[in-house]
Amino acid sequence: MAGLNRETFSLISRRRALLLPAAAALGACASLPVTKTSPMEFEESNDGAMEHAIATYADFGAHFSGSVGDHATTDWLDRELLGAGYETRRQTFEVPTCDGEAGSVTLSDGTSLSGPVQMPGLATDTQAELVHWHADLPPPELGGKLVVYHSRFGRHSSLMSPEWQRVLKATREAQLAGIVAITNGPSRLAIRLNAPFEFDLVPMLTISPADAAALRAATQGQTARLSIAPSRPNRLADNLIARRKGPGPRIVVSTPKSGWGICASERGPGIAIFLMLARRLASSLPDADIHLVATSGHEYENLGAHKFLESAAPAPAETALWVHLGANLSAFDFHDLGPSLLPLPSPDPQRYLGATKGLDAFAREIFNGRPGLEAAYAMSADDAAGELREILAAGYASAFGAFGAGRFHHTDQDTPDKVDLIELAATGSAFLKMVHRAIG
Numbered sequence: 001m002a003g004l005n006r007e008t009f010s011l012i013s014r015r016r017a018l019l020l021p022a023a024a025a026l027g028a029c030a031s032l033p034v035t036k037t038s039p040m041e042f043e044e045s046n047d048g049a050m051e052h053a054i055a056t057y058a059d060f061g062a063h064f065s066g067s068v069g070d071h072a073t074t075d076w077l078d079r080e081l082l083g084a085g086y087e088t089r090r091q092t093f094e095v096p097t098c099d100g101e102a103g104s105v106t107l108s109d110g111t112s113l114s115g116p117v118q119m120p121g122l123a124t125d126t127q128a129e130l131v132h133w134h135a136d137l138p139p140p141e142l143g144g145k146l147v148v149y150h151s152r153f154g155r156h157s158s159l160m161s162p163e164w165q166r167v168l169k170a171t172r173e174a175q176l177a178g179i180v181a182i183t184n185g186p187s188r189l190a191i192r193l194n195a196p197f198e199f200d201l202v203p204m205l206t207i208s209p210a211d212a213a214a215l216r217a218a219t220q221g222q223t224a225r226l227s228i229a230p231s232r233p234n235r236l237a238d239n240l241i242a243r244r245k246g247p248g249p250r251i252v253v254s255t256p257k258s259g260w261g262i263c264a265s266e267r268g269p270g271i272a273i274f275l276m277l278a279r280r281l282a283s284s285l286p287d288a289d290i291h292l293v294a295t296s297g298h299e300y301e302n303l304g305a306h307k308f309l310e311s312a313a314p315a316p317a318e319t320a321l322w323v324h325l326g327a328n329l330s331a332f333d334f335h336d337l338g339p340s341l342l343p344l345p346s347p348d349p350q351r352y353l354g355a356t357k358g359l360d361a362f363a364r365e366i367f368n369g370r371p372g373l374e375a376a377y378a379m380s381a382d383d384a385a386g387e388l389r390e391i392l393a394a395g396y397a398s399a400f401g402a403f404g405a406g407r408f409h410h411t412d413q414d415t416p417d418k419v420d421l422i423e424l425a426a427t428g429s430a431f432l433k434m435v436h437r438a439i440g
Helices: 007-030 039-045 050-060 067-083 160-173 209-217 264-284 305-309 360-366 386-393 419-440
Strands: 087-095 102-107 112-116 124-134 146-148 178-182 204-207 223-228 235-244 250-256 289-295 319-323 332-337 340-347 351-355 399-404
Touching: 039 087, 039 160, 039 419, 050 264, 067 087, 067 235, 067 289, 102 204, 102 209, 102 319, 112 209, 112 340, 124 178, 124 209, 146 209, 146 223, 146 289, 160 178, 178 209, 178 223, 204 209, 235 305, 235 351, 250 264, 250 305, 250 386, 264 319, 305 386, 319 386, 319 419, 360 419, 386 399
Parallel strands: 124 146, 146 178, 178 204, 250 289, 250 319, 319 399
Antiparallel strands: 087 235, 102 112, 102 223, 112 204, 124 223, 235 289, 332 340, 351 399
């Protein structure tokens, strides 16, 4: 997947400016209070560095773990953090090799449909009878068949969710030929799903809902061939770890840097705020002992975070605060109008802010007016998601972080035009203020 150049991103920025009058019009028509970002908030967080960070991150192309884009991101972040006065090192580990592999299902009439291979990929070239299974119904007779699974509508993200665990349990018991999963979500695109590094999985593709009708028609007694090429050997990926030593309170800031493709709105805002916090905290908290980590392996159920927590993270008892910058911190929302998605000049509110008990009240105050984040929750490992769940489970008693799933989450069209740059500045400002409030 090619990166996007600076000219393209400049056009995106101008498009964002053109959308602002529409925001005012929508607000007036709806007669709803409009939350505005003050000039102080905007200038505090956005001197152009965060916009530049989004563009740079996207220019590296796809960020599959251990890919060329992932390693280029690591090298870039390394240079930035060294320039900000941090010492850096890398933590290396194995990941599956994926660069956007696609497989195909060929119907009996010769129609061939393609979609992302569900990782960790399992090779096959199998002809079998098709059977349709809708998520709202009990499973049909599955033994030895190729299942066309019609998922519920949702912002799908992981095979570890209850819906997908139900599917996998049934398919293992039936010894299926494979799964062709129609991922019904708000982008109407095929969605890639996170899964553990080592996972018992049948051969599986995810398919766009646009192909649902053809697949369902073919399940009326027809056969099809599922083709997935053999996987390549594992490769290496790195966590980038940085530290600015100090005698004061120990602060950890983390963000994932890998994902299923360009993932501009999924990962880009977290990367931009990560770099902003690295620079601002180094100057505003000169005595703080600041630890930073940008993890790879996110697609494999937070593999890089597991590695960091196992052997490289500061001990919970010695950590004053952990700040986690998860997925989709500042993605545009869209209107659903028939087959079209029309961009709105406002952020997608399906983003969640969680904090350990005692910090949640501060979070609600500081993130007030930030859609979705303003409803901050007192979270534990039982109700958090992503890397934040791992952090809380490890026993860090003072932590806060955000995560979410935008409309183009885990799709091939998560490009920089999906990032709300104005909201990114305000969200970054709120994170900075929250760190200072939490540290006291």
